[in-house]
Amino acid sequence: MSDEHQPTTPPEKHGPARNLDAHRARYAQRTAGMTASEVRALFAVANRPEVVSLAGGMPNLAALPLDSLAGEVASLIAQDGQGALQYGSAHGVPELREQICDVMAMEGISAHPDDVMVTVGSQMALDMVTRIFCDPGDVVLAEGPSYVGALGSFSAYQAEVVHVAMDDDGLQPEALREAIGNVTARGGRIKFLYTIPNFHNPGGVTMALNRRAEVLEICAQHGILVVEDNPYGLLGFDGQVYPPLRSLDADNVVYLGSFSKTFASGLRVGWVLAPHAVREKLVLAAESATLCPPTLNQMIVSRYLTTHDWKGQIKAFREQYRERRDAMLSALEQHMPEGCTWNTPDGGFFVWVTVPEGIDTKAMLPRAVTQRVAYASGTGFYTDGFGSRQMRLSFCYPTPERIREGVRRLANTLTEERELVRTFGSIPQREVPGPQAPSPDTA
């Protein structure tokens, strides 16, 4: 894709000369992979209010106690503004790191605050972990499909992603063994397994408990680190909390957590829990990335955890998301044409849908947006071109009513698409290089 296809800056705005990139020859090799997709253009349209977006991963913050939070933040700035507005350490605010250990204790993780580093969202944790471990050409194993933002970080460090198949019970140990065997046989160097065991993004599935020990054992046996990403772990719809991999293995698991889904995404406060020596490397890496995470934001989270019923708030989020999940599942049952399948997530934000053969979800997206519904095409969640018959539907942000309307529109689009396919055969589309989805959580 050349730059002419960027939607945010029509050519007439800057004049044609500016669309020629005079700096093209100077970019690093990794930058060649950074190409805005055509899908990105669609999302500008998809964000219009008349479109029901089932595409983004934005949490619904309507339930947050904004007034009391405003009061707490005001008193924080008035009383401790000199500290809150000043640089901090790259390691993070000590009090918050202690509280993060309390949060993780809810999941059965026993950890020392010193082994926690606060990050600018868990995206930064992903980026730092990849930074310290991955040379160009190193292999990262990741579920297929996997989180778009993780794939973006791996790509930024020129790591090769090898997908490992999932089923309804999550990552398949046998597929993991096979992937390790294949990569090793061709001389590839595997740095870590990246996994989202709970309420997977985008897959919506959860790794079965008996598989967890097996996955850990396979990785330990082959000297492969496990990077566990667990942003949704406390959002099980029945209040169930599955034991994170980190609770089963403290030495070979790097754990990523986040307040984006349990409190407020716009604060960008996440964390990484790592074995001591790894955490030290992470702090040094983080200094070169942002110097330190924003002090104010850390203190806001710390204060929120101290002054608010944060467990009650998580329960409220869980119930709200369960209601939306239910709305989506019943609408899918009611409206989706024959041949579509999907899973039933018991937590998190997403349903993963497979459409009938012949339909290409990426090719169909413009027509869906014309019908005023948006989704994330499955291809963005794979690095190997798979996913054209899949789509991710998010139930986190729209109201149940909007979700039902969105699914109805999507079902109509699919029905029409199937007619097109029956009449004309499968619909070709232009190949688009680069990531196939927009900014992973924000669109």
Add this chain to the structure above:
Amino acid sequence: MSDEHQPTTPPEKHGPARNLDAHRARYAQRTAGMTASEVRALFAVANRPEVVSLAGGMPNLAALPLDSLAGEVASLIAQDGQGALQYGSAHGVPELREQICDVMAMEGISAHPDDVMVTVGSQMALDMVTRIFCDPGDVVLAEGPSYVGALGSFSAYQAEVVHVAMDDDGLQPEALREAIGNVTARGGRIKFLYTIPNFHNPGGVTMALNRRAEVLEICAQHGILVVEDNPYGLLGFDGQVYPPLRSLDADNVVYLGSFSKTFASGLRVGWVLAPHAVREKLVLAAESATLCPPTLNQMIVSRYLTTHDWKGQIKAFREQYRERRDAMLSALEQHMPEGCTWNTPDGGFFVWVTVPEGIDTKAMLPRAVTQRVAYASGTGFYTDGFGSRQMRLSFCYPTPERIREGVRRLANTLTEERELVRTFGSIPQREVPGPQAPSPDTA
């Protein structure tokens, strides 16, 4: 240095087993360069209240109107919390990007908000610029000495730094030509010149106006991009504002700005202004780094710029820093032993001191801390081992009284050190690999 020398985690805390890094063989090549320095250990001591720290680059926030700021932030969260606490775009909040153009207009820069990307401090801007431009082995030209945080980013991407000499008028064009010639002759690939033209960190000098056009011309002629870092540009003590390089060349300069020194460092709001196509790459890179900068922080800065007399606040900062600069210069005049030289900064945070031959500022630092004064040894600001006779003294954070006391203690330390050198010859020290200074702005 092995991990046993980390000051923050004494061995007894974790038990000896945890100090052996089981993950050592897995790190990326770049991680080998990430080693905590012994100097870092000292800074834990240097942060004790009885020690006058002339080492850090923390702005003095005492003058900020915390009460009215607290009120504004509270009303922001109460009225617009759903937006402020939600994900945003990696590009940044549009209103703030417009206001950033107004701020840059004060320096004579004419820019379009679309060409601005908001970052998590300008450290992240540095990191993103290096990410999109530098392959391992690429050369970055930088003043000698240069900003520690920039050197850290360049090192993280395995770029080689070639220093270019400065004098009291800043970067020397002749030295720049020579460096380019040398690197080119050995087949090196120069990606950009990194420069801090105004009130240099750590050098304290400003690039003469007649040199700016010349530096730009040399770079344009050799196809070298210019990365201009200008955090102190509005902190000229007489209210003077020197024209940034970007105001003279919009096509070949990437400009980095920050609210850390003119408002509040702990919010971590900086920005990069880049030619359009480069800015697009930067946004894609930033998505993989942090998804988006914190929305709340951007809205706080935006509201502050709207509701507060931010120009008056900058004037207050300027006057405060001028008073501190004066306190430091007069104390240096009064106390420093013969053979020490320093410059007279007319803006910014730093004085650059050269000590008599035979004295090694890095070796002396533990003895200075014993005398209850800390500084940043010059070696941290070079990648080539230079700087052992230099030190950076910061006048930004301590009060004038503390500055005078600190300089008095430093002078005593130097005098005793000179006696030691006279008696025993120069004092050897152990070689310490890796960055020689702690977290660049926070210690």
